[in-house]
Amino acid sequence: MGDALLTVRGITRRFADRIILSGVDLDVAPGEAVGVVGPNGSGKSTLLRCIVGMDKADAGTATLAGRTLDERVPEIRRDLAIAMDDIDFFPDLSVVEHLDLMARAHAQPDAQELVDAVLDEVGLMQVSGQLPSTLSSGQKRRLALASVFVRPRKLLVLDEPEQRLDRDGVRWLGTKLLSEKAAGRAILLVSHDPDLVAQVCDRVIDLGQDQGLERAR
């Protein structure tokens, strides 16, 4: 493997006496997708949350391009695109305004064109003027995913991105992630969809068996 963009070493997380993650190591190189799979409660989402700083690991480190991955550092936030399951929305901003806000906050020079293109791509163009409260759960999921694609990014961290998407949506997601890889971006993906994992991921870490067991694909 070439130089890793994301390097995770020895991530350990306990809840009370139970060790959820025990010294998990992983590397993700630019242009590579790594899948994390395992049964419910095996610590997949916890691992992502510890890596991106939304949870505090009891031990272990994560670095992004050689720098400690601390989400408080603006340069880290610039390179790290996250789509977790718990995203919230401004109740009074429309779909397009959410994406426009994200693009402008990241200083995208061609924000409007980019937002329009992504809206079209994720199939939200028709509801772009609607408020989040009027969207279906699948549309909200698409909006959360769209927020990842209107901003600059080196590493995508996605927690079950296929959730609540219809069959066409999952198919689009697979194609989109492949194009992200082709553009040299790294992807760390938690998923319960074996087809999506097979389509996108170069390597798979299975947290269900011996923790952190890696399967090369």
Added chain:
Amino acid sequence: MRTAETPAEIPAARELRAQMRAWRRGRAELKITEVFSDAYVALFTLAMVAALGGNVVLSLRRLADDTCVAACGDVRSAAPWLVALATALATLALARLLGPVFSPPAANGWLLSTPVDRGELLRPGWWRATAITLTGAGAVLILPAMLSGFGFADGAALMAVGGASALACVGIAALSQIHEHRAARWCTWLVTLALWILLGLAATRHLGGAPTPSLSTESMTAASMNTESMTSASLAIVLTIAAGIALVAALLVWRARVDVAAMSRRVLAHTENVSPSLSGALSSLDLGLMFDVLLARRWGPRARVHTRTGGPQGWMALAHRDLLRAGRTPQPFVLLAGLVLVPYAAAEADVGRAVVLATTLVGLLAGPALCSGMRVVMRTQGLARMLAMGRKELILAHLVVPGTALMLFSIATAWTLPAALPPGESAVLVIACGLSTIASTVRWVTGKPPNYGAPLVSTPMGGLPPGLSSSVSRGFDVWAVTALPLMFGPVGVLVSMAISLTVMSYLLSESAD
């Protein structure tokens, strides 16, 4: 598309806020005349309420000036300092509960994940928190400052001390939140303890050197025998203290202002849902839901427990679990023990038999926090359905621990009762106080929320959802009918006990479900 390899100038937070403001204004549905009309109504209402409130306060002050003698004057002089300390204590508790550095969930997801300066994004909220603290403390302190007979300079000094103390407490809470150090948490507890001790000393008139109010000239004759004017020396002391606390508060606020830039989303996520949830519960006047929100915050993702299994069977298993729960979360019981101070302060104020009102009311205010087990099984039928017990058995099982604590609380206040009472009557009065507290607490905990799904009920105030008005008075209604008879001799005590037991038997029956 520009890629991440090309650095670009990140916009300032204020530019993003301006953009969001422009979007929001763009979809304004009110006409400008309607905006002016609404503003006029708001200002007129404010002026009316302020004038009415001001008039009431001034009348009360004149009444107090004319009638306050002996012990009453003593209490009157201590009241402002009690309120100032209690305000600081309450501010510290609220600040730790709600943040005090707060960012709504949507902003956390959409703005804090961007490279925009985090400090710049969070600082307006921090300034709002400090402004609300100062305004709130001022609004709370103006009443005792007026009623205590303080002159303008003395009242201003009191408000300066109280406001600065509240602000310093918010600053301590903010730094404790930001840094998450064990030392910061201990510092918060130490300040709480210090404030509580000062409160106790003030309540029992042991706070030596606390300045007393000067009196208005028209009331000087009536009250000059029992109060002293705040001398220029004591005013100077108060002003010096105020300046010292204000300096500390300013330093803490400034330090927090700088440090918010280093806050993590993880820390902000701990409190991001508390304020919106509490606001939602408050807007629907569902106090039970507010309790549930606080319970959920206490046992959020950060909470850890050591698993304990085993114990008795049947209904005793529920009581045993409550006992373990008390060991796991002793804070409500510690608070109840600390609140024993209130009846003793009332006794110091020489209120006589009326001390039972303070005892029972404090018991009711602290009681629901002891009953989290009961609340959880009663708020929905989901858990209760899974237990092979009737409502009576279920409530009684969950009442063993909190009921015992409330009865012990009542017994601990026995020494506040008038010494002239025969020992037998005192003992019965203490038990009656305990029963009153337990009955009103059970009423609060087992009450149903307002039913917004049912047709509105016609009232003189217009249509209201069923259960809305009773939701607000829940618990206090039982307190009123069980505590007030305690004032009227042995017969009143027996009447109170009879009402408490009747209320309890009704609340335990299936028909109350």
